[in-house]
Amino acid sequence: MERFCESEQTPFAWEPEYAAVMGDGTTALSTGSVPRPDGTVFADYTSVWRNNAQDEWKITLDKGQQYCPTESLPNE
Secondary structure: OOOOOOOOOOOOOOOOEEEEEEEEEOOEEEEEEOOOOOEEEEEEEEEEEEEOOOOEEEEEEEEEEOOHHHHHHOOO
16 A cells, blocks of 8 residues: 655644534534645545444544635625
């Protein structure tokens, strides 16, 4: 298997800007931006989590998408 990153420093990192647990306590959502080491944002992500019988949170969906700053959208 080919390595994704050859350098010691990873090319990106992320942490949630928003997280919520649904009312039944078994499903959660986290979302945020993905910056490069220099701080420029190049993607957004959304993760859906499920709490299993062992009370462990596991990712069931992990989606990234290209960052689209709102100032680049056309005016209505």
